Amino acid sequence: MPRPILTATAILGALTLVPLATSAMAAVDTDTYREFDQFLDVFNRVKAEYVDKVDDKTLIKGAIQGMLASLDPHSSYVDALDYENLRIMTEGNYGGLGLTVQMEDGAIKVVTPQEDSPAARAGVKSGDYITHINGKLIYGDSLDEAVAQMRGKPGSKITLGLVRPGRDKPLDVSMLREIIVQKPVKWEVRGDVGYININTFSENTGADTRAAIMAIDKSLGHRPLGYVVDLRQNGGGLLTQAIAVSDAFLDHGEIVSQRGREKTDIERYYAKPGDDAHGLPVVVLTDPGTASASEIVAGALQDHHRALIMGERTFGKGSVQTVLQLGPETALRLTTARYFTPSGRSVQEGGIEPDIRVPQISDPDHKARPVFREADLRRHLINEVKADNAVLEEDTKDDPRFSATPEALKKQGVEDFQLYYALKTVARLGGAAQVAAATKAPVK
Numbered sequence: 001m002p003r004p005i006l007t008a009t010a011i012l013g014a015l016t017l018v019p020l021a022t023s024a025m026a027a028v029d030t031d032t033y034r035e036f037d038q039f040l041d042v043f044n045r046v047k048a049e050y051v052d053k054v055d056d057k058t059l060i061k062g063a064i065q066g067m068l069a070s071l072d073p074h075s076s077y078v079d080a081l082d083y084e085n086l087r088i089m090t091e092g093n094y095g096g097l098g099l100t101v102q103m104e105d106g107a108i109k110v111v112t113p114q115e116d117s118p119a120a121r122a123g124v125k126s127g128d129y130i131t132h133i134n135g136k137l138i139y140g141d142s143l144d145e146a147v148a149q150m151r152g153k154p155g156s157k158i159t160l161g162l163v164r165p166g167r168d169k170p171l172d173v174s175m176l177r178e179i180i181v182q183k184p185v186k187w188e189v190r191g192d193v194g195y196i197n198i199n200t201f202s203e204n205t206g207a208d209t210r211a212a213i214m215a216i217d218k219s220l221g222h223r224p225l226g227y228v229v230d231l232r233q234n235g236g237g238l239l240t241q242a243i244a245v246s247d248a249f250l251d252h253g254e255i256v257s258q259r260g261r262e263k264t265d266i267e268r269y270y271a272k273p274g275d276d277a278h279g280l281p282v283v284v285l286t287d288p289g290t291a292s293a294s295e296i297v298a299g300a301l302q303d304h305h306r307a308l309i310m311g312e313r314t315f316g317k318g319s320v321q322t323v324l325q326l327g328p329e330t331a332l333r334l335t336t337a338r339y340f341t342p343s344g345r346s347v348q349e350g351g352i353e354p355d356i357r358v359p360q361i362s363d364p365d366h367k368a369r370p371v372f373r374e375a376d377l378r379r380h381l382i383n384e385v386k387a388d389n390a391v392l393e394e395d396t397k398d399d400p401r402f403s404a405t406p407e408a409l410k411k412q413g414v415e416d417f418q419l420y421y422a423l424k425t426v427a428r429l430g431g432a433a434q435v436a437a438a439t440k441a442p443v444k
Helices: 008-015 030-049 056-069 080-090 118-122 143-150 205-220 239-249 293-303 406-411 417-428 432-438
Strands: 076-078 094-096 099-104 107-113 129-133 157-163 171-176 178-180 185-190 193-198 226-230 254-259 266-270 282-286 308-311 319-327 330-340
Touching: 030 056, 056 076, 099 143, 107 118, 118 171, 129 143, 185 205, 193 205, 193 417, 205 239, 226 417, 239 254, 239 293, 254 293, 282 293, 282 417, 293 308, 308 417
Parallel strands: 193 226, 226 282, 282 308
Antiparallel strands: 076 330, 094 178, 099 107, 107 129, 129 157, 157 171, 185 193, 254 266, 254 330, 319 330
16 A cells, blocks of 8 residues: 655645644745645655655654754753653752763763762763763764663662863763752851852752851851852753842842843843842852853842852853643743843853953863853854943963962862852952942943
8 A cells, every 4th residue: 555645735734723822823825835845755755765664753753853953952842751851850859970961963962960969979070072871882872862871770880981172082980870869059158158059940949049048147146248159060940940049139120031032022020129148248150051040140140239250251041941832741942032131131142251250270171171152052042232242251361369270279278269269259348339349230
């Protein structure tokens, strides 16, 4: 029996049976029919002539993924496994390594290792490429396949083969899988300064940040000199939690706005009265791994002169993704808006420039390791106001404050120079007025 041949007319006729999101989709012109005919010609030829038999589901899923990948790096098709990954990111725990990874040109690239995870303790770093899992080459495998191999029973051993830009030879690192418990916020007291490390924006990050502030006060028996909020290697998460964390340090004003396709499509979010940190000085640590929700917090506190941003320029992801339900376990993760800081800045491509640039000179590889940001991703959204938001990176290599070697710092007991510098800065600040005078970005 001959295979049925699909036509554009048949497909478009079937579409009328499905509720359409917008009336514009109902008006299909001649050019659209022609494009559908071309697509279906390819579809039918692949089904008839490809070297191996391939099912319709595989082809259609690939077409959807390709369509979304052609838009920008952050729009994607969410299948059942992706749904589970979203659940883990926002609320759950899992057996694995504590790595956030992404696909880049067929290779698995490490976005960031979660703090105090097996991967972090084994020395896996942001920017590494995973080439082998337990000795097996994974180049060409899908992202889902690679993630599935890295997850597994807690206590089981796994070896990753890594290629690290800037190093001639590949690395092999071994570790044991663990139950990865998401602890979005950690705190401690360093001298008379409160240190709050926020590593992701999951469903309780805002409440946990407020709890950390209160716990620091209780631990000291009095209020601290100020706070260091560490957003380094924090790739973001939920917009609602970025707003909640910003609100913990602000008592008025806009936190962020998101703007859609139309000029009138603007949504603004504001701080509620009451500053949990009582106006005490705040230093926010950032680096190229500080992205998305983290940049919302850094931009809001910088624009309101509420915090000094210190460290390195952030990643530069200024877009908002909305999860649009398709079925019980399928959805579109679609870029639907851009977000802007209170002063109207878009961080897309350019990121947040720190008020005080501080290199991580305690890391012996910090000069050799290439830096990857949003602007390096293929098909990234263009910042339409880039000319007004140009980034000039200050060269710190000849700054005497940053001339110490990793070996010399280690002898002084300094394992994390950026944190060390931030703690010293908070201790020197006399109050919120000095913070306001040192911040770069004004509020319009």
